[in-house]
Amino acid sequence: MRHSAFRKLWSATTLAALGDAISSVALPLAAIEVLGADAVQSAVLSAVIWLPSLFLAIPAGSFADRTGYHRRLLAGANLLRVAALSSVPIATAFGLLSLMQLAVILAVIGLCSVLSNVSESGLFATTLPSELYVAGQAASYTGQTAAVLAGPSVGGLLVQLAGVPAAIGVDAATAVTAALFLLRLRPVEYRREPGSPESRDRRPGLAFIRRNPLIRTALAVTATGNFFNMLFLSVLVWYYVHKLSLTSAQIGFVFSVQAIGGLAGAALASRLARRIGLGRMLLVGCVLSHAPLLVIPAIGATGSLVFALVLASTLLGGVGESVQDISVGSVFALVVPPHLRSQTRGAYQTVSFGLRPLGSVAGALIAATAGIPVALWVGAIGGTLACLWLLPSRLLSFRGQDDLPEQPEGAPALAQ
Structure with a gap:
């Protein structure tokens, strides 16, 4: 990408994702190996990081x-993370x-993730012209997937060679x-103008999702898929073992192959969007993610x-997951007005992420x-059926920029 603003944002988010992936190994190891946490305590710690998404995404x-402070909030979230980790x-x-202390740190990291997610959605569309949104989403997904692929290995190696503090320092x-x-x-x-209709709505992000059929359908597909995916994942490792x-x-190695599938899906995303459009691309991604x-x-x-079959299914699932995420991110950037992007992302995240712990509980029950095996069948079938939300929706035929109303005010200004 020749757009310097996007390169800066991409570098920041990729580095942050790498740090997240390192800590995803280092902090649990600190709890288990340094403090002797048992299975219940470890499960509680893993749940703490999701609480800010449930309660703070909409207000954030x-x-x-x-305020329009998207960049400052994103930078501040990284610095707050440094303070907590230090x-x-x-x-x-x-x-x-x-x-x-670890529980408090994980809660702060969860808050930082919320601030980062809602702020990044407000910044992303200002760094690229709309015709490059799909390519930008693919590049962002590639960077973050590469970080997820490398981070746990780096974190585990650092903990083994230099201890938990060194990994946290990185x-x-x-x-x-x-x-x-x-x-x-x-x-x-x-920023949202004080006299605008949205300013009189206490939850304008949720209101926009309710009014807009494209974003509403995308949320239905994503949230349903998340619920059944967490149901599936909650028992998957036990089944493997x-x-x-x-x-x-x-x-x-299976989870690494899934990340490799994500990289492959990101590489295909731009061509797929040009050929079949964003709506059908979402359908392909949803089916491939779960079927x-x-x-x-x-x-x-x-x-x-058996191992080869597991690898093949996981690889295809990784391809589908990245195709789905990139298509949803591109639709979001195209459809949501600039002054509503962060709060709509916050509302979207609250609903979508809020169903994840419910899926885990359902899987256990x-x-x-x-x-x-029954839990795995329910998770895989339910996730595949999430694509049914698309069939009666306008989103299925949505191709991209050309299907949007013309903007008479001209192209928006871009960040530098």
């Missing part, structure tokens, strides 16, 4: 759009690290560098063929009452 998005090596050095360094990239970006900030007899190394996973509960044996 509203604040970002009301307490880990300090507390470790004095022997004061505790599970309560995460903090990525956050500082990301903030520096953002501070060099000269944004075009949009106890039914398919996969080793830890094999399971790690290949039907192979996994159908497997009843062990051996190299089904597994306990009907068995692990």
